[in-house]
Amino acid sequence: MALLIYWYDFICFGIVVGAYIGSLWVLWRKEFAARRDNNTIHDSLLVDGGLPRNHVGSSQLWTTCWKSVSPLWLLLTRFISFVIMAALLTLDIINWGPSVYIYYTEWTFTLVMVYFALATVISTYGCWLSTSKVSYENGTMNGDREEGGTLTSIIYRAKEIRGVIKMQSRHAEEAVRHRAGFWGYLMQTVYQTSAGAVILTDLVFWCIIVPFGSNAHLHLNLLMGCMHSLNAVFLLIDTALNNLPFPWFRIAYFVQWSCVYVVFQWVIHACGLTWWPYPFLELDLTWAPLWYFVLAVVHIPCYGFYALLVNAKHSIFPKLCPSCYVRSY
Numbered sequence: 001m002a003l004l005i006y007w008y009d010f011i012c013f014g015i016v017v018g019a020y021i022g023s024l025w026v027l028w029r030k031e032f033a034a035r036r037d038n039n040t041i042h043d044s045l046l047v048d049g050g051l052p053r054n055h056v057g058s059s060q061l062w063t064t065c066w067k068s069v070s071p072l073w074l075l076l077t078r079f080i081s082f083v084i085m086a087a088l089l090t091l092d093i094i095n096w097g098p099s100v101y102i103y104y105t106e107w108t109f110t111l112v113m114v115y116f117a118l119a120t121v122i123s124t125y126g127c128w129l130s131t132s133k134v135s136y137e138n139g140t141m142n143g144d145r146e147e148g149g150t151l152t153s154i155i156y157r158a159k160e161i162r163g164v165i166k167m168q169s170r171h172a173e174e175a176v177r178h179r180a181g182f183w184g185y186l187m188q189t190v191y192q193t194s195a196g197a198v199i200l201t202d203l204v205f206w207c208i209i210v211p212f213g214s215n216a217h218l219h220l221n222l223l224m225g226c227m228h229s230l231n232a233v234f235l236l237i238d239t240a241l242n243n244l245p246f247p248w249f250r251i252a253y254f255v256q257w258s259c260v261y262v263v264f265q266w267v268i269h270a271c272g273l274t275w276w277p278y279p280f281l282e283l284d285l286t287w288a289p290l291w292y293f294v295l296a297v298v299h300i301p302c303y304g305f306y307a308l309l310v311n312a313k314h315s316i317f318p319k320l321c322p323s324c325y326v327r328s329y
Contacts, residue, residue: 003270004284011289019296020259023252030249060243061119061184062126065317065326071130074241075123081234082116085109088226095223102268102277104261105205105227108197111257112231115194118187119238188244189253195239195246196254196303198232203302204278239310243326246310251303258299 064074089109092100100106205228210220265281276282280291317325 003266006284008286008289009283012283012292015289015292015296016259016262019255023255023259026249026252030247031252058184059126060245061187062123063243064241065243065313066241066321067324067326069241071123071127074238075120075127077234077237077241078116078119078123081238082113082120084230085113085116085234088223088230089113091223092227102265102273104197104258104278105201107257107261108194108201109227109231111190111197112194112235115187115190116234116238118183118190122183122187189250191244192246192250193253193257194235195306196251196299197257198235199302199305200258200299202228202232209278236309239306240313246307248303248307251299254303255296255299258295 062074063071089106092106262281265276266283269276269283280295282288285291
């Protein structure tokens with residue numbers, strides 16, 4: 001092995017393993033136990049109405065929290081965010097090669113791209129369902145008016161049509177729950193994991209690496225600046241528009257994401273890599289356990305900062321715009 005192991009490194013291993021096991025315990029208590037009480041995972045996630053605060057309804061995946069803002073605008077912002085981020089990541093890989101994935105930044109950047117890709121597909125499907133339903137109802141009503149008839153017969157026919165549409169919508173929603181339940185849950189999970197990872201990435205880069213780092217591999221340019229800022233900007237724009245809740249317990253996925261990256265670093269260094277992209281991850285330092293402990297703890301304020309922004313949105317906007325804002329729960 002190219003990685004030398006010292007006695008204090010076992011403390012670092014214990015911190016990472018303990019954080020991962022702790023995150024699994026949180027998910028078992030808050031996520032999996034709650035879903036086990038329902039009939040299926042899909043039903044627990046996507047049944048509209050009467051949902052617990054921790055869950056998200058199917059319509060919340062693609063609708064906005066503003067009455068006057070069409071879901072098409074949310075779809076457009078998600079698609080544009082994905083396209084721009086894909087272009088930036090492509091340029092980064094062209095300039096530096098696939099080895100850029102040694103950095104946590106590229107991991108997080110790709111994760112945010114995955115969120116916008118999922119969100120774009122789900123928004124497109126939701127808008128299509130909504131448009132199809134409205135078109136079918138309007139088309140049937142217009143056909144009745146063209147056929148003529150008394151006012152009473154038209155009103156009776158309208159009630160009958162609404163009943164049929166309501167029944168068809170109920171069956172359609174049941175089908176959507178089973179088809180899109182997993183993807184909706186995945187989208188919500190990636191969204192909250194990305195939120196914490198973006199804050200951690202940009203905070204470490206702009207507050208530690210840029211001012212204090214003497215890394216010869218660091219060449220700050222426009223592309224690097226965009227990759228460490230636009231990820232947060234696009235995600236914040238989506239947060240300002242979307243209708244998704246932000247439960248605290250899903251910090252566990254954020255912790256797991258970072259743990260997987262750290263283990264990845266250990267593996268590639270054990271296989272022969274000697275250079276560390278982040279000095280505070282080096283295992284041959286006497287202060288390594290302290291650095292690992294600080295990194296584990298800093299996940300809480302990073303995730304908490306984003307959760308605070310979401311809570312501020314739900315607290316401030318209803319007071320400033322009570323007739324325009326729609327709470328997700």
